[in-house]
Amino acid sequence: MNTMDNVGALLNHFPQSVAKELSDAPSKFWRSAQELRFRRGHPALMVASEGEYAFCGQTLRHIENNTLNNIINKFLNYSDYAYPQEMSSGYVAIPGGHRAGFCGQAVLEAGKLHSVRDISSVNVRIARELPQAAERIWPQLLDREGKFGHTLIASPPGCGKTTLLRSLVRKLSESGYNVSVCDERNEISGAGYGTFAFDLGRRTDVMSGCPKAQAMVMLLRSMGPQVMATDETGTEEEVAILRRAIASGVVLLTTAHAADLRDLLRSPLSSLVAEQAFFRIVFLSDRPAKGTVTSIWKREQLWKSNV
Amino acid sequence: MEIKCVAAAVLFFSCVAAGAWQWMRLFQRLSDIRSLQELLQLLRIEILCRCVPLSEAVARASQRASGAGLRFCLCLLDCISDCRFEEFGQAWQRAASEAALFQTAGAEELSGWELLGRQLGRGDSREQEKIMEHAEFLLRRAEEQARGDFCKKGRMYVMTGLCAGVFLTVLLF
Numbered sequence: 134m135n136t137m138d139n140v141g142a143l144l145n146h147f148p149q150s151v152a153k154e155l156s157d158a159p160s161k162f163w164r165s166a167q168e169l170r171f172r173r174g175h176p177a178l179m180v181a182s183e184g185e186y187a188f189c190g191q192t193l194r195h196i197e198n199n200t201l202n203n204i205i206n207k208f209l210n211y212s213d214y215a216y217p218q219e220m221s222s223g224y225v226a227i228p229g230g231h232r233a234g235f236c237g238q239a240v241l242e243a244g245k246l247h248s249v250r251d252i253s254s255v256n257v258r259i260a261r262e263l264p265q266a267a268e269r270i271w272p273q274l275l276d277r278e279g280k281f282g283h284t285l286i287a288s289p290p291g292c293g294k295t296t297l298l299r300s301l302v303r304k305l306s307e308s309g310y311n312v313s314v315c316d317e318r319n320e321i322s323g324a325g326y327g328t329f330a331f332d333l334g335r336r337t338d339v340m341s342g343c344p345k346a347q348a349m350v351m352l353l354r355s356m357g358p359q360v361m362a363t364d365e366t367g368t369e370e371e372v373a374i375l376r377r378a379i380a381s382g383v384v385l386l387t388t389a390h391a392a393d394l395r396d397l398l399r400s401p402l403s404s405l406v407a408e409q410a411f412f413r414i415v416f417l418s419d420r421p422a423k424g425t426v427t428s429i430w431k432r433e434q435l436w437k438s439n440v
Numbered sequence: 441m442e443i444k445c446v447a448a449a450v451l452f453f454s455c456v457a458a459g460a461w462q463w464m465r466l467f468q469r470l471s472d473i474r475s476l477q478e479l480l481q482l483l484r485i486e487i488l489c490r491c492v493p494l495s496e497a498v499a500r501a502s503q504r505a506s507g508a509g510l511r512f513c514l515c516l517l518d519c520i521s522d523c524r525f526e527e528f529g530q531a532w533q534r535a536a537s538e539a540a541l542f543q544t545a546g547a548e549e550l551s552g553w554e555l556l557g558r559q560l561g562r563g564d565s566r567e568q569e570k571i572m573e574h575a576e577f578l579l580r581r582a583e584e585q586a587r588g589d590f591c592k593k594g595r596m597y598v599m600t601g602l603c604a605g606v607f608l609t610v611l612l613f
Binding site: 217220 | 487491492493494495497525526527528560561562563564565567568
């Protein structure tokens with residue numbers, strides 16, 4: 134799907150008055166837009182490679198409670214009750230692979246987060262498709278026999294992990310691998326209304342909207358994957374399932390939040406890194422541009438540096 | 441004499457028709473409320489048991505709804521696909537007006553129905569259950585009222601029309 138088409142489709146998911154004002158932003162900003170930020174009492178901002186654009190329309194120059202509620206309600210199809218998981222996790226997947234995170238007053242039930250009310254901020258992260266993103270690092274992810282090895286993509290939030298992961302999944306699929314994708318937040322495939330917004334290749338199976346740990350077990354049992362791809366691995370439970378997948382002969386492709394190797398060693402993934410389970414660890418940064426590969430750690434390097 | 445007979449017949453049937461029309465209005469009101477009760481039950485199943493979003497719940501309910509309920513569902517689906525509203529309550533209100541709901545009833549019934557539209561979808565399943573229970577209570581009360589009116593006033597309108605027709609015919613002769 135064309136990027137501008139995808140952005141146009143995104144506007145359909147906003148309330149009419151908001152969509153109209155959003156569409157008034159200059160197209161040069163829309164072309165490189167990364168985020169839309171709505172904060173109560175402040176103007177809405179579009180974060181793009183070109184810089185920040187502050188909206189000055191009647192609704193968006195000063196965001197009110199009602200506007201924030203309408204935006205989230207529209208994302209939730211006016212049906213809060215149908216999205217309890219989203220309400221308790223603070224994000225909503227928008228068809229097209231986009232994601233809206235929100236925060237406000239937490240409502241706790243038996244000590245657990247039940248939902249969020251009085252929403253004060255909404256951050257819409259705009260998904261992009263860059264099919265060629267994988268090409269520049271692809272040769273470095275292959276071993277001497279030309280086989281793809283376990284790969285971890287790490288970066289702080291908003292540096293292009295998911296975009297690179299999506300591109301790699303497509304490349305793997307085109308290269309003849311059966312790829313199973315655990316797409317918990319519908320970001321990788323952009324699943325919505327029974328279709329995928331992004332092309333992940335003809336040998337790719339996607340399990341969307343399911344917790345990663347469960348999805349991985351199901352895919353391992355049912356789809357016979359050669360490569361298992363998943364986004365933002367971070368819990369002990371997920372790491373245990375990753376270890377199980379590695380033990381069953383599946384090649385892993387995953388992402389995690391970490392700016393460098395030190396951060397990674399402080400995360401739940403540290404045990405896998407220390408075991409040198411990953412063939413390559415790719416670090417990304419948003420400087421000078423989003424998706425910049427800062428370093429690629431090889432298994433041998435990890436071994437030599439005695440991680 | 442012939443003119444007199446024709447005029448008498450016209451007068452008689454006009455009075456009977458006026459009475460029957462009033463009876464029909466009461467019957468229509470009763471059947472509208474009953475079909476909305478049925479629609480509410482269908483929505484309740486879709487929302488509380490299947491947990492599907494409102495637009496899908498309305499689409500599924502429209503396959504089994506009838507009468508005013510079906511008319512309302514179709515108008516609401518039209519409004520939703522138009523996307524010309526900021527809140528679901530606005531689409532609900534517009535659909536109620538397009539489907540000409542409660543035209544034969546009081547403002548209280550219409551405002552109760554519109555209140556349901558404004559609250560529906562907001563909050564978790566427990567809140568939805570409470571909202572729908574309240575709407576069911578309002579509709580049940582409206583149905584009792586409409587049934588009472590239909591039984592008492594309906595017969596009265598028909599009899600009044602008939603009597604007025606006979607009276608005017610006799611008066612003419």
